Amino acid sequence: MQGSKHRVVTDLPKDLLVEIFSRVPYKSLCRCRCLSRSWHALCSDPNIVKKSPQTLSGFILHAGDKHGHPSPQPVGFRSASARSTCPFSSCNGLVLWRCCKHPASSYEVDYVVCNPATKQWTTLPPNPMESPGNMEATYLLVFDPTMISSHFRVFMFLPDVFVFVIRSQASGLEIYSSQTGRWVFRQSEWGENTEVDFQIKSVFFNGTLYSTTPDLSVITVDTEGKIWRKIRMPHSYIEPTVKQADAFIAHSQGCLYAMHIDIHDNNRLSVWSLEVDGDKQWILKHTASISELFERQHCGKHDFYTLIAAHPDRNMIFLTGGVHGELVAYDMDTREVTVIRKLRTYSQVPMFPYIPSFVELPTSGCRKFEHLLFSYAWFV
Template sequence: MEKRKKAEEDEEQKQPPAAAAAAESSWGDLLPEILREILSRVPYRSLCRFRCVSTAWLALCSDPAVRRRSPQTLSGFFCYSQHDVGGGQRRDGLGFLNLSGWGRPLVDDPSLRFVRVRGYCDVTPLHCCGGILLCYCEKAAMSDDGNYVVCNPATKEVWAVLPVPRNKIMMRLNTARLCFDPAAPGRFVVFVFLQSFRGIQTVEAYASDTGRWTSMRSEWSPKTLLLGEDSECVFLNGTLHLVDADHSDADFDWEGNLIRWMVTVDMEGKTWRKIRLPDSIYNGFIGQSQGRLYATHVETEGRCQLSIWVLEDYASGQWTLKCTASILELLGRPHHEPGEHYTLIAIHPECSLIFLVASREKTLMSYDMDTSKLSIICTLGDRQPRRFQPYIPCFAEKPR
């Protein structure tokens, strides 16, 4: 009896009950979905490592549904650098500066060659918003005609080709900016601010859901002025923020401080307002990080002091000085050298990092607002220390 009982127990262990087998089968069917949900929440840098586990993991980590939801980080900057064009000549061309060690890019080559094959000979990046790039493209034919192109470097898709609205007075000074929120990727808007010597009078807006341009009157001060391609711009919480560069009739407060303004307009073109910038921010820079607006300024002489403000109260426009630091002291320099100055180019959208360029050595540096540490990232080489476009890859589908 004991031998028979033991034999029956061994047989049960070899052949699980039907209920257990069904549960195991159900788990096997559910496992890929659970893995996709887990993998879609890990940083992409980890996702790249997981691809090396096996062929099955390679396929799973390459799933577009996983890539679209995977948290992204700052991959680098679109910028300009010198390129050989033959005959011993060089000219400015579009390049990409990869921030190696700061977060691996989702694409090894986020260049815009896929735009050039559409018949354009020159591509100028105007604004990168939410991982989507707005460019001005000149046609390859001998013509001054061009178009605005909205494209996604991560998926190498052209989302829209928009004829440039004409403004006979100051066409080259017009400022075009893109509004796109990767958290709500079903729609994008392109604003073109048409300028004359009297300021911005008219604004053209293209909405992807309507597929057409709409003309509207600017509700800012008639003297509002933007600096074309170099205009500082932040898109945050459905609102476009730009720095007013007009100083033809400068205002001063009772303490003698020059008053500078930031102008805003929402995606619908219904809410227009202006917010006073912090004092002494004449050569400053605005950006956003972790859902908050920042304004920065660095002195061009003396100790090259860096000052950083955060917009604490958006409704009242109240700025608070977050921190200050002497760049020369951080670098261990005894004094300011001739021709030495620093240009602020970007703020990291996910952490307390300010990016700046040292013009004398042509190096890219970062300043950590939490640790007060200044780090040298790399040398720029032939890259120009201006018009840097921060790039965070986005795998959103093209709005329909």
């Protein structure tokens, strides 16, 4: 009887099945694959998977060696000549890697964009404006899988004058488009003395890149480099002593979030939201004491927590830290804390929120990799 029910569904016209199942979230599709072979084939259909609604599925961690250090061999990019790799930007299912070609030198570097879901990767052409061996160059990947073209872009902040080595005044941007395969320069319109550094925090949504600056502003630019804006963060008005390293931005439910944990006030968390299409006013959305939530007081460096992401569809944020180096989810509606995973050696390596994308990379130079360069920390 159960098998006949499965056959009734799978015997429906193919176009109708695609229309129905493309509305099912990807996690539910994965569960349906366990019902039978026919359901497994149906729920694995690329035409369905590509259209399936996606949300945050977990976090990408750099796998590294047994001590959590970067792997000396590029396990996935086997045909590349790189010798050490490090992920440093991620956007809507794509990951940008910096690959050093020789283990003893950082002067020869490739930049690689990969899609873990489709196991595709492609190497970017050299940027003519970057100095050889500049490991502090700020590259940011942007990708919108809902767009018809499905092309990605990479932004490189072009320094004008370096300040204290790690900070520079941004004179403009070099923008790479996978559609044209070329880098183009766009002169900055953020105004004079706009500084960026390699610790820049960024989010991308609605066709706009949002990034933090050392003076606690959010600078924005569209994918074409035509619309430039600068927004003051709420921290600069309320707590002028807050530094860029303590501030964090994220995207959730159509709003831009600005967050901060005050280690001098019982690890107090403050969350502001900004409706980017509204009146451009920051609204204090939530406050809580991290120490009280975790039922212990701040008593040393191991009790520091770092904000790493906001859930795109829920009032939930994610942190790392604590005595055991945990990855933690905090539900702002219920004020419940959930430990997702003890990170141990992974606690100090790059970590990115991961939303699967099954859109094929559009560039003709794409190749396939066999093994992943990273681990996952999944949650339900």
